[in-house]
Structures are given as structure tokens and as C-alpha cells.
Amino acid sequence: MQRILSTQLRAHVDQTVTIAGWIHRxxxxxxxxxxxxxxxxGLSQVVVAEPETRAQLEELAEESVVEVVxxxxxxxxxxxxxxxxxxxxxVLSAVTAPLPFELHRPxxxxxxxxxxxxxxxxLRHPARRSALRVAAAATxxxxxxxxxxxxxxxxxxxxxASATESGADVFELEYFGRPAYLAQSxxxxxxxxxxxxxxxxxxxxxxxxxxxxTVRHLAQYTSLDAEMGFIEDxxxxxxxxxxxxxxMMATITARARLxxxxxxxxxxxxxxxxxxRIAGAPADEPDLAPAHERALGEWALREHGSxxxxxxxxxxxxxxxxxxxxPADPAYSNGFDLLFRGLEIVTGGQRLHRYEDYVAALGxxxxxxxxxxxxxxxxxxxxxxxxxxxxGLERFVARLTGTANVREVTAFPRDLNxxxx
Amino acid sequence: MQRILSTQLRAHVDQTVTIAGWIHRxxxxxxxxxxxxxxxxGLSQVVVAEPETRAQLEELAEESVVEVVxxxxxxxxxxxxxxxxxxxxxVLSAVTAPLPFELHRPxxxxxxxxxxxxxxxxLRHPARRSALRVAAAATxxxxxxxxxxxxxxxxxxxxxASATESGADVFELEYFGRPAYLAQSxxxxxxxxxxxxxxxxxxxxxxxxxxxxTVRHLAQYTSLDAEMGFIEDxxxxxxxxxxxxxxMMATITARARLxxxxxxxxxxxxxxxxxxRIAGAPADEPDLAPAHERALGEWALREHGSxxxxxxxxxxxxxxxxxxxxPADPAYSNGFDLLFRGLEIVTGGQRLHRYEDYVAALGxxxxxxxxxxxxxxxxxxxxxxxxxxxxGLERFVARLTGTANVREVTAFPRDLNxxxx
Numbered sequence: 001m002q003r004i005l006s007t008q009l010r011a012h013v014d015q016t017v018t019i020a021g022w023i024h025r026x027x028x029x030x031x032x033x034x035x036x037x038x039x040x041x042g043l044s045q046v047v048v049a050e051p052e053t054r055a056q057l058e059e060l061a062e063e064s065v066v067e068v069v070x071x072x073x074x075x076x077x078x079x080x081x082x083x084x085x086x087x088x089x090x091v092l093s094a095v096t097a098p099l100p101f102e103l104h105r106p107x108x109x110x111x112x113x114x115x116x117x118x119x120x121x122x123l124r125h126p127a128r129r130s131a132l133r134v135a136a137a138a139t140x141x142x143x144x145x146x147x148x149x150x151x152x153x154x155x156x157x158x159x160x161a162s163a164t165e166s167g168a169d170v171f172e173l174e175y176f177g178r179p180a181y182l183a184q185s186x187x188x189x190x191x192x193x194x195x196x197x198x199x200x201x202x203x204x205x206x207x208x209x210x211x212x213x214t215v216r217h218l219a220q221y222t223s224l225d226a227e228m229g230f231i232e233d234x235x236x237x238x239x240x241x242x243x244x245x246x247x248m249m250a251t252i253t254a255r256a257r258l259x260x261x262x263x264x265x266x267x268x269x270x271x272x273x274x275x276x277r278i279a280g281a282p283a284d285e286p287d288l289a290p291a292h293e294r295a296l297g298e299w300a301l302r303e304h305g306s307x308x309x310x311x312x313x314x315x316x317x318x319x320x321x322x323x324x325x326x327p328a329d330p331a332y333s334n335g336f337d338l339l340f341r342g343l344e345i346v347t348g349g350q351r352l353h354r355y356e357d358y359v360a361a362l363g364x365x366x367x368x369x370x371x372x373x374x375x376x377x378x379x380x381x382x383x384x385x386x387x388x389x390x391x392g393l394e395r396f397v398a399r400l401t402g403t404a405n406v407r408e409v410t411a412f413p414r415d416l417n418x419x420x421x
Numbered sequence: 422m423q424r425i426l427s428t429q430l431r432a433h434v435d436q437t438v439t440i441a442g443w444i445h446r447x448x449x450x451x452x453x454x455x456x457x458x459x460x461x462x463g464l465s466q467v468v469v470a471e472p473e474t475r476a477q478l479e480e481l482a483e484e485s486v487v488e489v490v491x492x493x494x495x496x497x498x499x500x501x502x503x504x505x506x507x508x509x510x511x512v513l514s515a516v517t518a519p520l521p522f523e524l525h526r527p528x529x530x531x532x533x534x535x536x537x538x539x540x541x542x543x544l545r546h547p548a549r550r551s552a553l554r555v556a557a558a559a560t561x562x563x564x565x566x567x568x569x570x571x572x573x574x575x576x577x578x579x580x581x582a583s584a585t586e587s588g589a590d591v592f593e594l595e596y597f598g599r600p601a602y603l604a605q606s607x608x609x610x611x612x613x614x615x616x617x618x619x620x621x622x623x624x625x626x627x628x629x630x631x632x633x634x635t636v637r638h639l640a641q642y643t644s645l646d647a648e649m650g651f652i653e654d655x656x657x658x659x660x661x662x663x664x665x666x667x668x669m670m671a672t673i674t675a676r677a678r679l680x681x682x683x684x685x686x687x688x689x690x691x692x693x694x695x696x697x698r699i700a701g702a703p704a705d706e707p708d709l710a711p712a713h714e715r716a717l718g719e720w721a722l723r724e725h726g727s728x729x730x731x732x733x734x735x736x737x738x739x740x741x742x743x744x745x746x747x748p749a750d751p752a753y754s755n756g757f758d759l760l761f762r763g764l765e766i767v768t769g770g771q772r773l774h775r776y777e778d779y780v781a782a783l784g785x786x787x788x789x790x791x792x793x794x795x796x797x798x799x800x801x802x803x804x805x806x807x808x809x810x811x812x813g814l815e816r817f818v819a820r821l822t823g824t825a826n827v828r829e830v831t832a833f834p835r836d837l838n839x840x841x842x
Binding site: 003020022023039040063064065092093094095097099118119120121123124129132133135136139140143147150152153154155156157158159160161171172173174175176178180182189192193195196197198199203204205207209211219220222230353354373374375377378380381382383384385393410411412414416417419420421 | 424441443444460461484485486513514515516518520539540541542544545550553554556557560561564568571573574575576577578579580581582592593594595596597599601603610613614616617618619620624625626628630632640641643651774775776794795796798799801802803804805806814831832833835837838840841842
């Protein structure tokens with residue numbers, strides 16, 4: 001008999017069906033026992049009144065995998081309005097080891113390190129599972145929005161000959177007898193691919209050997225990257241990003257059943273110097289501290305009813321060498337950040353596009369040209385004005401789901417102290 | 422004026438439009454000059470009759486990026502039936518360096534190493550570009566097919582504490598003061614995630630430190646991975662894969678305008694021992710050599726009119742330890758390969774799902790349990806019968822486009838000798 005899912009039970013009242021999944025919980029009362037079965041879509045309640053089946057259930061620990069053939073019975077008291085009666089249980093995989101923590105409570109009782117040590121188990125908890133569904137939906141929405149806007153998906157190297165974003169915080173590896181590094185971003189490659197497709201995107205892992213043990217840093221995270229050519233300046237990039245966020249939110253609501261904030265058709269944007277003023281920071285600060293970002297988030301919500309705010313025109317000295325200066329005031333850049341509920345989740349901007357500008361910028365930064373030779377080669381042969389952005393997926397999902405630590409929305413996080421499981 | 426694309430010109434006959442792109446080719450004839458402009462979608466022919474504009478064009482080397490304002494004029498002799506006349510050219514990025522090779526011939530004249538040295542330029546060639554579009558469409562089709570079949574997308578660690586597929590051929594890196602490795606596949610993680618979502622997929626980079634310098638090996642390639650629970654055996658996996666391939670082919674045809682082979686609703690499947698007989702190999706061969714795969718590809722086409730053939734039941738001794746044996750004959754496995762036009766492009770099968778079977782299998786393989794502790798933990802807490810597959814994207818695209826070397830369908834390939842650009 002074809003297995004059906006927990007969410008399909010209501011359509012089968014009074015029929016005999018097969019369901020399958022994990023024993024989420026057993027409640028062994030005196031007169032009757034309940035088996036709560038978890039499958040990919042939800043929970044089902046199985047009523048066990050028969051002594052033989054009850055004896056079998058008593059031997060089956062939580063998380064055992066079983067197939068149940070039973071009758072679907074309407075019962076308005078039962079979760080979802082249906083329950084299963086007269087069950088026959090077939091064991092697919094019996095659990096004999098005691099669980100390190102229970103999964104059927106609203107939150108996992110164990111400490112986060114214990115949860116992460118047993119990630120394969122902890123991720124089965126409905127709250128953890130649901131955050132990963134949000135991540136999957138966000139990613140699907142990102143791709144859909146960009147495909148609709150004529151971006152082409154690319155896959156770029158994760159092993160590179162020289163550090164991309166900065167010399168520090170990079171993982172070194174042994175590559176056929178010579179040193180190489182894990183890519184800190186697909187920055188250079190996505191720019192070069194603008195020369196091929198004009199508009200490109202990539203969803204992939206990036207690696208940061210950051211010694212920061214905080215709730216928002218991971219040694220590997222998923223970067224949602226986009227880059228587009230033939231722009232006037234960074235404002236074209238912000239427009240494409242705003243559209244992308246709108247589709248991402250709609251996709252998350254549709255696929256992951258999570259209420260998402262409205263994305264204004266025009267997200268409020270403030271220049272960096274104005275942002276300092278709003279945040280009450282000294283006018284000579286070169287960057288925004290987390291407290292400033294929070295203040296800006298509150299300001300955007302209060303003044304514009306928006307969970308989002310763009311900060312534009314970051315000072316050039318705090319942005320990477322490939323950043324395009326503001327033509328009207330070259331101390332400032334055409335770079336921007338997007339803050340979501342007071343946290344930076346996207347960095348983007350217009351990039352330099354002329355070979356000679358790169359040579360000059362690297363010279364000013366005191367950097368040799370040689371490590372960038374492969375990158376610069378593409379600019380030697382004609383690149384349009386372009387820009388793009390990168391969204392940190394885990395930070396975005398954490399902020400959206402109200403989760404304090406990015407590790408709770410990452411399947412098997414990697415950090416300073418953790419490389420297993 | 423809003424820029425339009427080369428493919429939109431026909432809808433604008435007799436209008437003045439703005440187009441932009443790269444100077445693909447110049448033809449400076451005595452009485453008139455032609456500028457062939459390349460954008461993301463195709464080519465446009467611009468007729469330059471005006472002396473001043475011609476003088477400007479003479480200074481602009483191929484691959485310069487320009488914006489052209491001109492009138493769309495119907496001309497049945499022109500490619501696409503339209504050309505642009507009376508142009509005004511604005512230079513966005515001038516090329517002054519000589520190109521290492523020309524892009525406007527049917528094939529790039531330079532050797533493959535020279536092309537790869539200048540990958541950012543070579544990838545602009547229409548043939549190279551079109552192969553990458555096929556890769557993007559294949560990936561999109563893969564995801565669409567699996568989402569439709571209730572698979573959830575996951576992102577898994579690429580830095581791992583121990584080798585996944587085998588101890589050899591693994592890149593070692595320095596991870597916060599201790600050794601770690603680049604993941605050779607998401608195998609263990611996708612299996613563990615079956616415990617969370619029942620059905621999962623991942624598109625991501627995998628890393629093989631293979632010292633093989635061949636046309637089909639890369640040190641980093643893109644793996645299209647899927648894994649599904651609650652199967653009877655490997656045949657359920659093959660059914661899901663067949664459906665997935667069907668959607669992938671349709672998506673490639675629709676999005677990348679490439680004719681694709683028919684995927685039979687039931688792809689012919691032969692048992693390994695039968696495959697040896699068909700290929701004319703000795704009955705005690707433990708694996709299929711490339712020549713055997715080619716012979717099987719010819720057989721499938723001849724006997725079944727199919728470009729695809731499954732080989733099932735590979736001997737256990739040639740499959741990894743997590744492979745599920747054939748219950749009817751445990752010397753053989755429930756593992757399969759899919760050959761496409763005589764080349765293996767997919768490996769898959771049913772996996773072990775019981776903790777005690779893993780302990781026994783690792784014992785038989787003479788492997789200690791400890792490096793697998795994080796992996797085995799998930800099996801201790803209940804896993805359903807499951808299986809899955811991995812498609813090598815670059816091999817698949819190379820075979821589909823009739824390209825000899827996987828490096829020609831990879832944006833910036835990594836191999837034994839190459840880590841730049």
C-alpha cells in the first residue's frame with residue numbers, strides 16, 4: 001500500500017492507510033497508549049488500544065523508524081482533527097540507545113554545544129527543521145528573483161592562489177605540493193563573469209578563518225552573491241536587490257509558511273554621514289558599530305515603517321580596493337550595506353571597471369599586482385560599469401526567524417572550536 | 422534612453438534605440454564599416470557610414486565596451502533581419518591591449534592552456550558561454566525536479582574532520598591549528614539529513630586531490646546530490662533519478678536552446694554480471710573499464726534506442742562501505758551507475774541504514790569507528806531505508822554538448838597543474 005503523509009490524512013477518513021516516520025513521542029496511559037509519529041511534513045496521532053501492539057510500542061524507544069497501517073478516524077480532539085486507530089506497526093529501524101535530549105518539547109533542553117555534538121538528532125526538532133526550510137526557501141526565492149531579472153547562475157572556484165578579500169582570516173591548504181587558499185568570497189570571479197553573461201549569481205560556501213567566537217560568525221557560511229553589468233551606479237544594484245528581497249520574502253511565506261516583513265518598493269536609504277548623525281555617533285567615525293546599526297534599524301522602523309534600511313556612501317578607506325568611489329566626493333564610496341532589523345545582512349556596491357583604475361587602487365593600497373594578475377586580466381579586455389552584492393544566508397535566516405545564534409540555523413556549523421560532526 | 426538587448430531589436434524597426442555590449446568584431450571596408458556588438462543574448466550589426474564615427478571605431482579594439490544609440494533598420498541580408506544605422510558610440514571601457522586570441526571565429530584558435538590562462542576572456546566565446554548556460558539550466562532543472570518530488574535543499578560543510586569517500590585523494594588544510602580536510606562529497610551529511618527531511622538535495626562543490634591529469638578529472642567539480650528515505654530498494658532511487666533527468670533535459674532545451682536526447686520513461690537497466698557479458702569482458706572483472714562503458718552505451722542505443730543505461734548490482738568489494746548489499750546475493754550491491762552515451766555520469770544506490778550494519782561494515786573494511794563517530798551518531802537514533810545519487814555536473818554537460826574535455830565546460834577549472842586564474 002502506498003504510504004501517505006501526515007498532512008494527507010484528512011482526505012482519507014475511514015480508510016486504511018500506511019504512514020511512516022519517526023516515533024516522536026509515546027504516551028503510555030493506563031487504558032490506552034498514544035504514538036505520535038513524525039514525518040517530513042508533520043505529526044500524526046496513533047491510538048494504540050490493542051495489548052499486543054502496545055507491548056510492541058513499549059519496546060520501541062523514541063526516534064525508532066516505523067511504518068504504521070491503520071484506519072483514519074475523525075476526532076475533533078486530535079491534532080489536525082484525525083487520528084489513526086487499530087494500528088499494525090512494522091519496525092524499519094529500532095532505536096536502543098537512550099537519546100541525549102528529547103525532541104518533543106517546544107525547545108531542546110540541552111545546551112547548544114550538546115545539540116551541535118548531536119546535530120543529526122537536534123536538526124530533527126521541529127523548530128530547527130523549520131529554520132532550515134526557511135533557508136531553503138530563501139535560496140529558492142533568491143534564484144527565482146535573479147533568473148527573472150536575467151541573471152545566469154555560475155559555479156566558481158573555492159580553491160584560489162591568493163586571498164580575495166584580505167590577507168588575514170584565510171584558510172591555507174596544501175594543493176598538489178604548493179600552498180593555496182579557500183575562497184573568502186566569489187567576488188573576483190563573479191565580476192569576471194559579468195564580462196560573459198552581464199548578470200550572474202552564485203549560491204555557495206565561503207570560508208573565513210575568523211578567530212571571532214561570536215553568535216554571528218561562522219568559518220563556513222552560504223553566500224548569496226549577485227553581480228550585474230551596465231549599471232549607472234550603485235542605485236541600480238540596490239533596485240535589483242530590493243526586487244530580489246521581495247521575491248525571497250514571498251517565497252519564504254509560500255514555501256516555509258513563515259510570516260515575513262513587507263519589503264517597501266523603495267527601501268529607505270541614508271548616506272553614511274547622515275547615518276552617523278541618526279545613530280548619534282561622532283561625525284568622524286569610519287564605520288558603523290553594531291549599536292549604530294541597531295539605532296538605524298529603530299529609526300527606519302519608526303520613521304518609515306520599514307524593517308530594512310540602506311546605508312550608502314561608506315568611506316572609501318573602510319571598503320575593499322575594488323570599490324568604486326563616489327564621483328562627487330571620492331572620499332566616500334558607491335558602496336552600501338543593507339540593514340535588516342538593525343543588523344547588516346547584505347554588503348554591496350558599484351565596483352571599479354577600468355583596468356587602469358585597478359592598477360591605481362592596488363598601488364594606493366600598497367598591494368603588489370602579481371597576486372591579482374588573473375583577476376586583472378579580465379579588466380584588461382573590457383568590462384562594463386558593474387556592481388553587486390552578497391547576502392549572508394545564515395545571518396539573514398537567523399534575523400528573520402528571531403534566532404540569536406547563527407549556529408542554530410546552520411545544519412552542521414563550522415567555527416573556531418568545531419569541525420565535527 | 423532605456424537600453425534594449427540584441428534579441429529585442431526586431432520589435433523596434435525604424436525606432437532609435439540604445440544598445441550596449443562588447444565589440445565582438447569590426448569589419449573596416451573601404452566604403453563602410455561594420456561593428457558587430459555582442460551582448461548577453463546575442464549579436465547586433467551596426468553599420469558605420471559616417472566618417473567621424475568610423476574614425477572613432479578604428480581606435481576601438483575588439484572587446485571594448487560601448488553603448489550605441491542608432492536607428493533599427495530592417496535588412497533581410499543582415500543577421501536576424503535587422504541592422505543599426507546612423508550610430509553614435511559612447512565608450513564605456515576601451516581596450517588597448519592586444520587580445521591573446523580572437524573570439525569571433527567558430528572556435529578559439531589558441532591552445533586550451535592559453536584559453537584557460539585567459540579564462541575571463543575565453544569564456545566570452547559564444548561556444549564556451551553556451552556550455553555554461555547549459556550547466557546553469559541543468560542545475561535549475563535538477564532543483565525544479567527535486568522540489569517537485571518533495572526534496573528539500575540543504576547546505577553542508579565542505580571542511581570535515583576526516584576523509585569521506587576514501588583516505589587518499591583528499592586536500593588537507595590547517596583549521597585553527599589542527600588538520601582538517603576538504604569534503605570529497607556531501608555523502609554523510611545528506612544521509613544524516615534524510616533523518617530530518619526524508620528527502621534532500623544539494624548542489625555544491627566537491628574536492629578531489631586526484632593526481633589524474635585526464636580530460637574528465639577536476640580537483641573541484643559541482644556535484645548534484647540527492648538522497649531519499651523510505652525506499653524499498655535502489656529501484657525507487659532510480660525512478661526518482663529518471664524523473665529528475667527528464668526535467669533536467671526539458672529545462673536545458675527550454676532555457677539553453679539545446680536539443681536534448683529523449684529520456685525513456687523506463688531507462689534500460691542491466692545487472693553488472695549481464696553488463697560484463699554485453700561488454701565482452703571476463704566474468705570475474707570487478708568493475709567496468711571505460712571501453713566496457715562505451716560498449717554498453719552502444720548496446721543501449723542499438724537495442725533500446727536509449728542514450729542512457731543503468732548498470733545495477735556492482736560487486737560490493739568495489740563500492741564504498743555504506744553501500745547496501747543485494748539481500749538476494751550479498752556479494753553484489755544495491756548500487757548502480759547511470760551511463761550516458763557510454764560514460765558514467767551518475768553513481769547511486771541504496772545505503773545501509775542500521776547502526777549495527779555500519780559497525781559491522783566498518784569492521785569488515787578494517788576501518789576504526791572513531792573517525793566516523795559524528796556520522797554514525799545519526800544512525801544510532803533511527804534512520805529509514807534510504808538511497809541517493811550524485812551527478813557530476815561538468816561531465817554531464819561535456820557529454821551533452823559533445824565536448825571532449827571537462828575543462829572546456831568549467832568556468833575556472835582546478836586541476837593538478839592549475840589553481841589560477
